[in-house]
Structure formats: C-alpha cells, structure tokens
Amino acid sequence: MRVGVVTFPGSLDDRDALRAVRLAGHEPVALWHQEHDLHSVDAIVLPGGFSYGDYLRCGAIAARSPIMADIIDAAGKGVPVLGICNGFQILMEAGLLPGGLIGNDHGQFICRDQELVVENTDTRWTAGFQDNQHIVIPLKNGEGGYIADEETLKRVEGEGLVTFRYVGINPNGSLHDIAGLRNESGTVVGLMPHPEHAVEEGFGPDTDQAMRNGTDGLTFFTSLALEGVLR
C-alpha cells in the first residue's frame, strides 16, 4: 500500500513514521501541508511534533492547513488516517475524533516507555493486535491530558471508541485513562504514544528479553494490510 505521512512546519517524527511505514512493507509517500494533493495514497499518517510551535493550541493551526481539507474529505470516504501525538491533537482540532487534549495534570513534559492495553481491534490500525493485548511504546508529550464533557465520555465509552488505555500509571491525567480513540468506522485512529518509535529491534523500548528490542509499534502499520478482518 502507499502510505502518506504529512509534514507540517514543526513536525518532528515524520521521518520516523515514513521509516515505520517502509519497515511494515508499505511504500512511504511524503506529503506536504501546503498542497492539495494526497498523491493517491491508500492511508495517511499525521506525525508527532510541534506543528506551528503549538501556537494558539496544539494542532489548531495545522488542522486548518490546505492538505487537511483533503484529508478530512478522504477520511469521510473511508481512507485510513492515523494521528500520533501532535497528529492526535490535529485530528481533534479538525473534528475527526471527539474530545480535547490539555496540559499534563502534573505540569511537566513526560517521556517514558508506556504500557497500554489495546481495547479495540476493529480498526484499520489495530487489526493485527489481540483484543486487550498489552503493548509498550514510547510516550512523550506536554499536553496529553484527554478531556471531554460528560456526554462525550459516555458516548466514546458506550460506542467502544476507546482504542487504547494507559496501564500501570496514568501519565498525564487523561480522563478514564484514555490514551487513544477511533472513529465509528475504525478508519481514523489517534493516540498520544508513539508507535513509530517501536518498530525495529535495537531502537525500541526495553523488554523482558533484551534492551531496546520492543517492536509493538510495528503492528499499527502492518495492520493496514489486514482489511479483511474488519467487520
């Protein structure tokens, strides 16, 4: 598959995301925020970083960049979109996922290998996981506290939109330990932790077997090829 990764001014993890796409067996395609051209990609990744220096609100200005109009349109037609960290913030600012993200409750930037439980495998980005599988991938953010009003929380819980929950500790004060969400159809997924940093042995989180050999993030990208398993 051709998988596009958008670079916004201030994106940091676009190169890592392109590399993860390649390691998962897909063709990586670099996309540019100012273009109205998705280069016929089959799926899109909005990478982490600090688009527009987090000015105004994290992801707010990127959500209104030219290419996002095309991405919102494509998402509406079922093209898979994955938002990682700042990409998750962009998806919320664009209205593609419900709720919002605010500063970590402890007021500090956090960087750690984070355990998550995959609560929903009915998505284009998690189909390769087992239900309730525990995974470890890096987390690094200053504004990762998930919030939503009572009604929205009830809906995301009731409709099974919670895709990832923090396990062990809640690193940023997210309500209901929510680490990531999907949309109703399971095509759009967003999360604060970084799967693209855990795709290659030697460069991932530590595991019980060896240092830095955790590759749980790779399954996000290989899941794309498993279309048939979706309901």
Add this chain to the structure above:
Amino acid sequence: MATIIIEVMPKRELLDPAGKAVHRALLRDGISDINEVRIGKRFELHVEGAATDAQLKMAQKIADDLLSNGVIEDVVDIRVEGN
C-alpha cells in the same frame, strides 16, 4: 484605529496546570492570600477606523471557530477599545 479584544479562558471545570504552577510560585514567594490562578488568552484584532457591526460579528465567528476550542475553552469577553 479600533481594537477588538477577545478573551479566552480554559473551562472552569478543567485543570489549568499552567495556572496551578504560577499559584505554587506565588505561595513559594510567601503570597498566601490568593486562592487560585488561572491563565487565559487575550487576542487583539486591530481594524482601520471604528469597528463596524459586521467586524464584530466576524470577530465572534473567528473567536468561536479558530481562537477558542469549545471542548476545552470558553470565550469570556469580546469588546472594542478605541471606537
């Protein structure tokens, strides 16, 4: 030249970690009679001449659409100075 001023605050019920950090710093400085600090944003939109009704309407729209996110923030004031 008139200035349309828009003020945005984090929602009352949400944590404001930045405000909390400032409050802690005040306490450290021995200022103890302040119960809470909250940090918001002030936007100034400068226009030629007096601000018109149409411009105020536009200000309301961009305050809601771009300058604030209704999930986490409230627009608490829109006013004109220098009209």
